[in-house]
Amino acid sequence: MPNAVPRIRSGWNSSARPCGLTVAGGQQEVLGAMIQSVPVGRLGRPEEIASTVVWLWSDAASLVVGHTLVVDGGYSIQ
Numbered sequence: 001m002p003n004a005v006p007r008i009r010s011g012w013n014s015s016a017r018p019c020g021l022t023v024a025g026g027q028q029e030v031l032g033a034m035i036q037s038v039p040v041g042r043l044g045r046p047e048e049i050a051s052t053v054v055w056l057w058s059d060a061a062s063l064v065v066g067h068t069l070v071v072d073g074g075y076s077i078q
Contacts, residue, residue: 007067007069008025008049008052008053008068008069008070008071009065009068009069009070009071009072009074010044010049010071010072011038011044011070011071011073011075011076021040022061027076037075037078038073038074038075039073039074039075039077039078040073040074042073043073044071044072044073048071049071051073056069
């Protein structure tokens with residue numbers, strides 16, 4: 001049986017930044033601050049989110065039911 005409505009909540013990542021933030025010109029400082037705010041010290045990569053989705057829908061995660069899996073490099077535990 002597939003997992004019952006699993007959800008993934010991603011944090012800052014290199015392709016889809018919250019609020020449509022784009023980095024250009026003087027915004028490099030904003031990007032640096034974003035990266036510094038993530039405990040792993042970098043933005044997530046899209047393939048990291050994708051591999052989490054693949055795992056979550058695999059038989060290996062069959063006991064993970066009704067859970068929101070946070071994939072944010074530790075940002076939310078600060």
